Amino acid sequence: MKFEAIIRTEHGTGASRRLRHSEQLPAVIYGGGIAPIAISLQHNTIINQMDKAKFYEGITLIIDGQEVNVKPQDIQRHPFKPKVMHMDFIRI
Secondary structure: OEEEEEEOOOOOHHHHHHHHHOOEEEEEEEEOOEEEEEEEEEHHHHHHHOOOHHHHHOEEEEEOOEEEEEEEEEEEEOOOOOOEEEEEEEEO
8 A cells, every 4th residue: 555645844733733624634654763754644545545454564655755664553533523633653
C-alpha cells in the first residue's frame, strides 16, 4: 500500500483542526534514529484501507518523492464518529 503524504509546517491544536476540516489527517513519523516528521494524509483514503490486515503489517508513504516504509503505531479515533483524529507511524 502506498499513500501520498505532505509535510506539515504548522503544528498545534488549531492547525490540526484546520487540517481535519479540510478532510486531512494529521500524523507523525518517528523512529529509525531520524528526527520525527509531522505529516498530513488524505483522511478518506486512509480510513478506507484501515480495515485490511495488510495496512497494519506495513505501508509506504511517499513524502516529497521519497518513499518511507512505516507501520501504524498509534491511532486516535473520534469518540463516536467514524473518524481518525491522529496517527503515529514508526519507521521499519
